[in-house]
Amino acid sequence: MEHGSYQDQSASTFSLADEDHTLANSLRFTLNQDPRVALCGYSIPHPSEARVNIRVQTTGDPANEVLKDSCQDLMLICQHVRSTFDQAVVDFKNNNGAENQ
Amino acid sequence: MPKIPLWDLPELPKNQLPPHLYLQKTRVFCNNDAPTHTENIHYSGAYAALGVDNSLRLDEFRKNFKVKVIKLNEEDMEFDLIGIDASIANAFRRILISELPTMAIEKVLVANSSSVVQDEVLAQRLGLVPIKVDPRLFDYMSENDVPNQKNSIVFKLHYKCDRGSGERRTVYSHDLKWLPFGSEYVLPTESSSDSTSKPKTYTSFTSSQDSLPEFANNPITVTPGIIISKLGPGQEIELEAHAVKGVGKTHAKWSPVATSWYRMLPEVILLQDIEDDDAHKLVKKCPVNVFDIEDVGKGRERATVARPRSCTLCRECIREPGWEEKVALRRVKDHFIFTIESTGALPPEVLFTEAVKILEDKCERVITELS
Numbered sequence: 001m002e003h004g005s006y007q008d009q010s011a012s013t014f015s016l017a018d019e020d021h022t023l024a025n026s027l028r029f030t031l032n033q034d035p036r037v038a039l040c041g042y043s044i045p046h047p048s049e050a051r052v053n054i055r056v057q058t059t060g061d062p063a064n065e066v067l068k069d070s071c072q073d074l075m076l077i078c079q080h081v082r083s084t085f086d087q088a089v090v091d092f093k094n095n096n097g098a099e100n101q
Numbered sequence: 102m103p104k105i106p107l108w109d110l111p112e113l114p115k116n117q118l119p120p121h122l123y124l125q126k127t128r129v130f131c132n133n134d135a136p137t138h139t140e141n142i143h144y145s146g147a148y149a150a151l152g153v154d155n156s157l158r159l160d161e162f163r164k165n166f167k168v169k170v171i172k173l174n175e176e177d178m179e180f181d182l183i184g185i186d187a188s189i190a191n192a193f194r195r196i197l198i199s200e201l202p203t204m205a206i207e208k209v210l211v212a213n214s215s216s217v218v219q220d221e222v223l224a225q226r227l228g229l230v231p232i233k234v235d236p237r238l239f240d241y242m243s244e245n246d247v248p249n250q251k252n253s254i255v256f257k258l259h260y261k262c263d264r265g266s267g268e269r270r271t272v273y274s275h276d277l278k279w280l281p282f283g284s285e286y287v288l289p290t291e292s293s294s295d296s297t298s299k300p301k302t303y304t305s306f307t308s309s310q311d312s313l314p315e316f317a318n319n320p321i322t323v324t325p326g327i328i329i330s331k332l333g334p335g336q337e338i339e340l341e342a343h344a345v346k347g348v349g350k351t352h353a354k355w356s357p358v359a360t361s362w363y364r365m366l367p368e369v370i371l372l373q374d375i376e377d378d379d380a381h382k383l384v385k386k387c388p389v390n391v392f393d394i395e396d397v398g399k400g401r402e403r404a405t406v407a408r409p410r411s412c413t414l415c416r417e418c419i420r421e422p423g424w425e426e427k428v429a430l431r432r433v434k435d436h437f438i439f440t441i442e443s444t445g446a447l448p449p450e451v452l453f454t455e456a457v458k459i460l461e462d463k464c465e466r467v468i469t470e471l472s
Contacts, residue, residue: 021191022200023463026188029143029189030139032143034157035154037146040158057137067467071464072464073159074189075461076159077189078457078460079461080314081166081168081185081189084168085168085180086170088168089173
């Protein structure tokens with residue numbers, strides 16, 4: 001759910017349901033690294049309710065585009081982490097298998 | 102930091118941070134009273150005045166990111182994630198603990214229990230027993246679903262302590278027997294016309310779970326050796342336990358890791374040369390033997406840092422006055438030593454891969470919601 005104004009697309013608050021610090025903190029990290037972002041932060045309105053408000057203010061670009069790009073960046077980071085991890089596990093198993101023999 | 106006149110300052114390399122700012126950005130200083138510079142400076146324009154770009158460069162991330170596996174066996178693993186930020190490492194840790202699905206016992210149908218352990222306590226203990234099965238082979242079961250072979254596993258426990266034996270018997274978790282054909286208890290409502298066909302039980306398995314290729318030669322077991330209850334002479338327990346799929350967020354019994362944690366790599370730097378008596382004092386102070394003595398010749402000995410990785414930051418080496426100028430304790434902000442201890446359902450390297458996949462799925466959900 002996006003709370004913003006039709007006149008100024010560069011600043012809005014996104015309210016995500018069923019989310020918590022796990023996704024919000026990672027998204028805040030990738031958002032902050034984007035040079036188009038002027039301000040970004042997240043808050044949890046009440047700890048008993050699983051809802052996160054992410055605030056994005058950009059230097060002109062529409063805020064939902066910037067958020068989408070940050071999600072894409074996070075996905076690419078995760079994919080790279082996964083492939084590097086799998087490669088490292090395979091290397092470790094091969095090295096240990098050679099040592100045991 | 103010593104005072105240097107302005108005209109003697111060294112030339113700064115262009116487009117790079119000066120060394121003291123680089124240290125503040127990448128290291129946590131663990132002083133005697135409190136750690137400093139713990140915040141992560143993420144903002145892309147943080148060093149804009151210096152002409153240094155702090156934004157995320159995906160290609161640089163790909164170049165610098167490394168994973169090193171230190172220990173790996175079926176139960177636990179320890180590995181290093183180098184070049185990643187704390188928020189993403191924490192996201193993996195949170196997903197490992199609470200959002201990876203497993204199978205755990207949820208419903209217990211007690212036919213006979215004359216032990217001193219109350220039924221609800223018995224059910225709670227059975228729920229915490231880890232079940233060694235791959236949860237990806239099963240589906241979630243909601244309230245309206247009928248329990249069938251795709252979403253539940255049935256175990257049976259029947260233990261009797263004979264009256265004549267005169268000694269107490271212990272009921273262990275390996276006494277739980279897997280029933281691949283489903284529940285054996287018949288539902289109480291029965292109409293007379295159905296008496297010729299198979300009676301309806303508490304679960305409706307259309308085929309035996311044994312016929313699936315994964316379970317054909319590989320029966321579903323639980324972790325052995327866990328004490329469930331103790332029975333005196335003449336006491337008996339007869340029950341059936343149904344296991345379903347769930348996540349750790351709902352109840353901790355569904356968490357696939359015993360626990361999983363990470364710590365940042367410690368860095369111990371000797372700011373001055375520490376020799377002879379001071380060196381011996383330093384080596385004796387450290388409870389985990391981080392320091393070592395080396396001979397420099399002419400009978401002089403010097404202290405060196407031999408095992409910085411095992412430092413637990415007890416700060417014994419800088420507790421006494423005067424030592425803080427000699428030893429610097431720091432932590433590297435983007436080097437995480439991750440440990441995962443699995444309960445047996447899935448091996449730890451599969452657990453981490455699944456956790457990364459779940460974070461990707463969350464991002465994709467946000468993207469589809471926005472478009």
